[in-house]
Amino acid sequence: MAVIQTFGLSKRYKDKWAVDHLDLQVEQGDIYGFIGQNGAGKSTTLKLLCGLARPTRGEALLFGKPVRDLVSRRRVGVLIEQPGLYPDLSGRENLKLYAILSGLDSPDKQVDEVLETVGLVPGEKKPVKHYSMGMRQRLGVGLALLGGPDLLLLDEPINGLDPEGIREMRELLLRLNREQGLTILVSSHILGELSKIATQYGIIQAGRMVEQLSAEELAQKCxxxxxxxxxxxxxxxxxxxxxxxxxxxxxxxxxxxxxxxxxxxxxxxxxxxxxxxxxxxxxxxxxxxxxxxxxxxxxxxxx
Ligand SMILES: Nc1ncnc2c1ncn2[C@@H]1O[C@H](COP(=O)(O)OP(=O)(O)OP(=O)(O)O)[C@@H](O)[C@H]1O
Ligand SMILES: [Mg+2]
The missing domain is CATH 3.30.70.100 (Alpha-Beta Plaits)
Incomplete structure (x- = not known):
């Protein structure tokens, strides 16, 4: 089943097409590596997919329904660039605040589960301003996991991490995919960062899809x-x-x-x-x- 499908998805800012006739397909269970250089249109695509931006042309379907469909939207967790965190609150408090504001049932239980999943200590009081970059990004993924989504849209979650942070993020994404069956779209401008986890790739340049291929096809072509x-x-x-x-x-x-x-x-x-x-x-x-x-x-x- 296709979890994400876009048909001629396009977004124009003034006289520039940030996303240009993009046909993208992500199947259930994929870890889809969305690769493109700076300014290629990755973030804009993700914004279109989560409803933060409206397409100028074309359309995007999530779980077979238009992005604006609330039922499908609730099945999606999103992290675009840096997570919006309150620096003086702990990781737990940040998650709990977000859970409460989103009106989630039993926030405490969900928050504890999420903290454990992303490898942060539930009882830790440390304010987020003292977190390493890797911890912040994992907490960001944690925010996206609240509400128990089936699909994660992650925009450059590996960007700026040190090798250890990259390894932890990779392991987290693999675990979420294998153990919880999440479909994940993850963008990056460095193919090598995703090469150990992605099952599918989409390569975007100047808003257009250059190539979509599976990990095996990529290995063969390389x-x-x-x-x-x-x-x-x-x-x-x-x-x-x-x-x-x-x-x-x-x-x-x-x-x-x-x-x-x-x-x-x-x-x-x-x-x-x-x-x-x-x-x-x-x-x-x-x-x-x-x-x-x-x-x-x-x-x-x-x-
Ligand atoms: N709100 C906006 N207004 C005007 N132009 C925009 C806007 N958002 C993006 N753009 C332009 O659209 C193009 C695609 O930008 P986008 O941020 O989607 O690329 P990206 O692949 O995420 O790049 P990066 O790797 O730098 O994050 C760029 O040329 C950018 O300048
Ligand atoms: Mg971007």
Missing amino acids: TDYLHVRTDQPRKAAALLERELHLTRWEMRPEGEIRVYGAVDTKAVGQVLTQAGISVEEMGLHRQDLEGYFLARMGGENHV
Whole structure:
């Protein structure tokens, strides 16, 4: 089931299209990595999805209903950029205040559950102004979790975090996805930050969707070549050409064969071993993800 669908979603500010005919699809259970450089239109898209901004053209559906539908909207938790926190209140007090203002049932229970989920100590009195950036962002996700949403929209929650903070945020998102079944759309301008968790990617540039692809497709596209080292390289190469119709290959020094393009690694292994050729080494050489992203963006700009 599609949790988010947009059709030609567009938003114009004065004479500039911040979002331009965007078709985006997020399925239930996805962790959707929404990747784009500064000014690409990520935040505007998220604002359109949560009803903070109105589309100039096109439409967005959440759970199959228009964004303005209150029932669907209640199933969505949002964190756009920095969470709005009261610096002198503790994490617990911030959450409780928000829970009360939102009219949630049994706020204390919900707040304790959320604190535990995001890895903050429920009884801690420390004011938020003394929190690390990572703790603040996790508390921000906590705010988005109040009310028990099915979908989380997170705008750059990893931005500005140190490696430890990034790791904690990644683990939190994976846990929410796997254990609580949340569908998550998370934006970033750094593909590598999401590469360990995203199941789907959408790449946005100048308001337009450049490419939507699954994690497997991305991995495949980032594959430069497969290298195979065997005890009989010439025979192996001939066999791969004949049996698997692999034509883009080259023989390297010391009998290493490199096969370019998308290759079925398992099939290569099978064909060789069945012919009695012993495979000494085999592996995929990958282009790094950031390189792929930059290439898709035109290659010149920095992310
Ligand atoms: N309220 C606004 N009024 C005018 N222009 C806007 C407004 N909001 C966004 N824009 C413009 O729309 C474009 C997309 O901005 P947006 O904030 O959605 O990008 P982004 O991908 O979130 O970028 P960043 O990585 O910097 O957060 C930018 O050119 C921005 O200047
Ligand atoms: Mg933004």
